[in-house]
Amino acid sequence: MTTPPELNTLLIEVEGDLATLTLNRPDAFNAMSPELIGELMTATAWLADEARIRALIITGAGAAFCAGGDINWFRKGMEDPEIDISANVRRGAESLHTAIVDLRRIEVPVIGAINGPAAGAGFSLALACDIRIAADNAFFAPAYGRIGASPDGGMTYFLPRVIGPAKALELLLEDPNLPAADALAMGLVTEVVPADDLMTHARERATKLGQMSPHYVKMAKRLVGVSLDNSITEHLQLERHGIADSMATEDAQNGVVAFFGGEKPEFHGR
CATH class of the missing domain: 3.90.226.10 (2-enoyl-CoA Hydratase; Chain A, domain 1)
Structure with a gap:
């Protein structure tokens, strides 16, 4: 800070x-x-x-x-x-x-x-x-x-x-x-x-x-930002890497647990 x-x-x-x-x-x-x-x-x-x-x-x-x-x-x-x-x-x-x-x-x-x-x-x-x-x-x-x-x-x-x-x-x-x-x-x-x-x-x-997952927001901005410049093959490769990396984060784990618990998840960017 x-x-x-x-x-x-x-x-x-x-x-x-x-x-x-x-x-x-x-x-x-x-x-x-x-x-x-x-x-x-x-x-x-x-x-x-x-x-x-x-x-x-x-x-x-x-x-x-x-x-x-x-x-x-x-x-x-x-x-x-x-x-x-x-x-x-x-x-x-x-x-x-x-x-x-x-x-x-x-x-x-x-x-x-x-x-x-x-x-x-x-x-x-x-x-x-x-x-x-x-x-x-x-x-x-x-x-x-x-x-x-x-x-x-x-x-x-x-x-x-x-x-x-x-x-x-x-x-x-x-x-x-x-x-x-x-x-x-x-x-x-x-x-x-x-x-x-x-x-x-x-x-x-x-x-x-601001309550959204920071990793999700980062990747959504990044992927949309380059979407018009990539071929579909190139872009799908970026999406594949993005979702694979994101599912290993603490935020994604919290999100899945909250989903099955019927609760609103809290995301911390980890």
């Missing part, structure tokens, strides 16, 4: 085995400045290696989830002839991608509690979560096309996997502000709840998911 890092633009809170990561630049609609992106790398690396956590919620402070990249930073880089904007953006993208990869390395359920606009890289961050629950006043926007920029942050990787390639491309080309209700209809989010109830509902959902 280690102490969460102290950060300026993010807040990590751990209550028991539930962690909450809050993007904390509310005055800037939680836009991704270079500092926030750097701290996101620190936060996701810490969360990925913290064994006590059984579920993670990601949300934003204030009225937005995340407005995407900090447009003021882009503008400053474009107006200053001493700044190589392409090199700067490339470095920022590399840092953001490192954070996204670490986020996907987290072996517990990751719930995105989308409390407001999720645009550009903020939309990408939401897509990187395992489950998305949206407030009824939230919306999603690809946004990159509005400034003539190429999609980033994993958007073109995750979006086709969530809603299918054809719908993903349509959404990217039309670039709407997609209301939460429409996002629910296309399967982009799993639930839409009143804004005032969002965090309570997300914590309830996270607590329930």
Whole structure:
């Protein structure tokens, strides 16, 4: 057990085995400045290696989830002839991608509690979560096309996997502000709840998911994550190894005993 890092633009809170990561630049609609992106790398690396956590919620402070990249930073880089904007953006993208990869390395359920606009890289961050629950006043926007920029942050990787390639491309080309209700209809989010109830509902959902066997959750995430990249033969081999290894765990033994005893099992990740 280690102490969460102290950060300026993010807040990590751990209550028991539930962690909450809050993007904390509310005055800037939680836009991704270079500092926030750097701290996101620190936060996701810490969360990925913290064994006590059984579920993670990601949300934003204030009225937005995340407005995407900090447009003021882009503008400053474009107006200053001493700044190589392409090199700067490339470095920022590399840092953001490192954070996204670490986020996907987290072996517990990751719930995105989308409390407001999720645009550009903020939309990408939401897509990187395992489950998305949206407030009824939230919306999603690809946004990159509005400034003539190429999609980033994993958007073109995750979006086709969530809603299918054809719908993903349509959404990217039309670039709407997609209301939460429409996002629910296309399967982009799993639930839409009143804004005032969002965090309570997300914590309830996270607590329930955190009671699952850690080994089961880890393998379910891992197997689904690579399912579209494998042949059926390769994938069934992974499943075979997974179930064989899992049945030798203490959690599986407890689960079988509880099943025959008509009781709810307790899983400890052993």
